[in-house]
Structures are given as structure tokens and as C-alpha cells.
Amino acid sequence: MKRIGVSDQDVSARLRLVSELNRLCLSLKRARLVTERAKKREPNVRSSEQPDKNNI
């Protein structure tokens, strides 16, 4: 079997880079999810603020 022509250090570094990219992608997905949930919650938040306003 032929050798790949990429050093051990480069193989390790490039695979580690995939791990980092995966972490970043996951963080982005979670941030997007939090934003979407916050948008959905917004009407409820406003309605719960209503009684306070009435009290003033």
C-alpha cells in the first residue's frame, strides 16, 4: 500500500481542525435555537408584563 504523503503532524492537526469546526457549528446551531425560542416567547413575555403596567 502506498504512503499518503501527508505527515503525521499534519494529519493530526487537520483532524483536530474538524473537531474545532464541529464545536463551532454546534455553538452556532444552539445560538440560533435560543434566538428562535426567544422570538417565540416574546408575545408571552409582553402579556406577562401587562399586569404590571396596569398596576402602575
Next chain:
Amino acid sequence: MIDLIDELKSLVTKLDEQKIEYALCGGLALAIYDRARATADIDLLVLAESAEPIFALAESVGYTIRGLDMDFGAVKIRRVSKIDRSSRVVLTLDLLLVTRETQHIWDSRVQATWEGRPLVVVSRDGLIALKRLSGRPQDLADIGALTEETQ
């Protein structure tokens, strides 16, 4: 959080222990050829008769959710996944079975060294050929990146 590279290390160690041949392909092979992108899959090109022994081995490290068999002509995929409960991340192990059309890709696999241990990978040309056979938008983008570097 579950780490794809740790998972790869664990699987490759077990494959070596049991002397089961494989060739890394897909997004992780692409990264080795210096075109890293995020990927949630470990893709291995394997002989058809190795699929069941690999599933047994994968089960021992938590890959218990079997997907449906996928046959796209020359590309035949057998899938098994695991879910990391803490992060709710799904990790997938795709076994691409060697077929008549992919035999030359199997024959031209190459050996890398990864942290002192052997790691068998499809060749750059083999990876391009495999992605051409798969033909999904991501594969076509990957071919673009791989051929761009050789030009």
C-alpha cells in the same frame, strides 16, 4: 461533549485489533487532504463482508441505531448512529461497501500515520471518484475544493 475525532480513534483502534480492513473517506478524508469542513459522520469504505463485524464492533462503543440500507447504484451505504445524551448530538458511522464500480478506489487506498498509528485513507483521486459517484451537492462542492488544490 462527544468528539468525532475521539470516536474515530476508538473505532480505528478496534478495527486494527480485529484486523478488519477499512479506508477512511468522506469529510474526514477530505480534511486530511487539507480541505477541512464540519462533519457529523465517520465514513469508511469497507468490504461488504466486513459490514456485520464492524456493526458488532461499533455496537460495543454505543452505535446501536441502525439506519435503513441505502443503495444508490454503485454506492451502497450501511448506517449506524449513536446519540450523545449530554449534548444531544447524533454521530453517524456510514459504511460504504466496496462494489464493482468502487473496487479501484479500494485498491488505490493509501496509508497515513496518525499519532504514531496507521490510518488507511482513500487516495485523493479515489476520494474524488467516490464523491463523483455520490453526486450530492456537498460532494460536488468537495470535488471543487479537491481539484482546485491540484490545479
